[in-house]
Amino acid sequence: MALLTDRIILDRQSRADTLGLREDGTRHLLPDLAYKRLFVANVAFYGNPNGYESWVLIDTGVPGTQASLKEAATRRFGGRAPAAIVLTHAHPDHVGCLRGLSEHWDVPVYAHPLEHPYVNGESVYPSPDPGAGGGLLSRASLARELKPLQANGRLHALPADGSLPFMPGWRWLHTPGHAAGHISLWRESDRTLLAGDALLTTSQQSAYAVTCSELELCGPPRALTEDWPRAAESLQTLAALQPELLLSSHGQAFRGESMRRGLDRLALTFVTQFTFQQPLSALDGIA
Numbered sequence: 001m002a003l004l005t006d007r008i009i010l011d012r013q014s015r016a017d018t019l020g021l022r023e024d025g026t027r028h029l030l031p032d033l034a035y036k037r038l039f040v041a042n043v044a045f046y047g048n049p050n051g052y053e054s055w056v057l058i059d060t061g062v063p064g065t066q067a068s069l070k071e072a073a074t075r076r077f078g079g080r081a082p083a084a085i086v087l088t089h090a091h092p093d094h095v096g097c098l099r100g101l102s103e104h105w106d107v108p109v110y111a112h113p114l115e116h117p118y119v120n121g122e123s124v125y126p127s128p129d130p131g132a133g134g135g136l137l138s139r140a141s142l143a144r145e146l147k148p149l150q151a152n153g154r155l156h157a158l159p160a161d162g163s164l165p166f167m168p169g170w171r172w173l174h175t176p177g178h179a180a181g182h183i184s185l186w187r188e189s190d191r192t193l194l195a196g197d198a199l200l201t202t203s204q205q206s207a208y209a210v211t212c213s214e215l216e217l218c219g220p221p222r223a224l225t226e227d228w229p230r231a232a233e234s235l236q237t238l239a240a241l242q243p244e245l246l247l248s249s250h251g252q253a254f255r256g257e258s259m260r261r262g263l264d265r266l267a268l269t270f271v272t273q274f275t276f277q278q279p280l281s282a283l284d285g286i287a
């Protein structure tokens with residue numbers, strides 16, 4: 001299983017957020033796209049902060065970060081509420097502030113239908129595998145956050161035609177494996193990819209650590225990934241897009257050719273390992 005432990009180190013020059021923190025606490029990627037790291041997970045802000053168009057929040061961070069997220073949104077968009085919240089999936093580090101924010105702004109929430117039972121509290125995810133190196137999320141304290149969220153009637157299915165509400169030019173892509181209803185967001189015109197937890201741009205060890213210094217590509221967070229062969233297929237789908245800009249929910253943003261080469265290699269590694277071989281066991285450390 002040596003392939004899985006291969007580290008695909010990312011080139012520091014490929015970082016896409018070299019301008020540093022903006023006044024609003026976000027990191028600039030494009031005129032209409034920024035992200036903020038909230039404790040351990042990224043949230044993305046789509047929309048031009050200088051315009052009057054609607055904006056969209058992608059994911060809602062870990063529990064307890066609502067004030068920080070609201071402050072960034074207020075400073076960035078001048079108090080305008082988003083038109084919608086889009087969820088890549090419903091793990092606790094992505095829906096931590098969902099209930100509070102969706103109520104505060106009174107906005108619709110869009111997620112893949114396969115994630116709806118988790119958002120609505122009809123199902124709970126399996127507990128994180130404590131032996132899989134998930135760090136913070138493997139701890140019982142945060143595992144208890146895998147509880148019903150109840151979107152209070154605001155939850156909607158993503159449009160069946162692949163479009164994303166209030167995000168013209170963007171499409172959602174079903175990228176299951178890490179979670180059954182996991183999606184990634186893709187804009188063809190400038191080849192921008194928001195990959196959620198389908199892959200990490202930091203090491204597994206630092207994905208759930210407060211600091212995040214390693215710059216590397218690796219597969220989805222091990223502790224919570226449900227279906228590794230499907231996760232491998234999703235990685236292949238994302239690599240085939242040949243993105244110019246890549247933002248994962250854990251790690252920093254990257255752009256350019258060396259990132260694409262790393263993504264190709266990561267996808268090949270996983271497809272080889274999980275599509276043509278037996279799934280790994282707990283002894284391999286990632287079950």
Ligand SMILES: [Zn+2]
Nearest residue numbers: 091178197224
């Ligand atoms: Zn996740």
Ligand SMILES: [Zn+2]
Nearest residue numbers: 041093197249
């Ligand atoms: Zn995550």
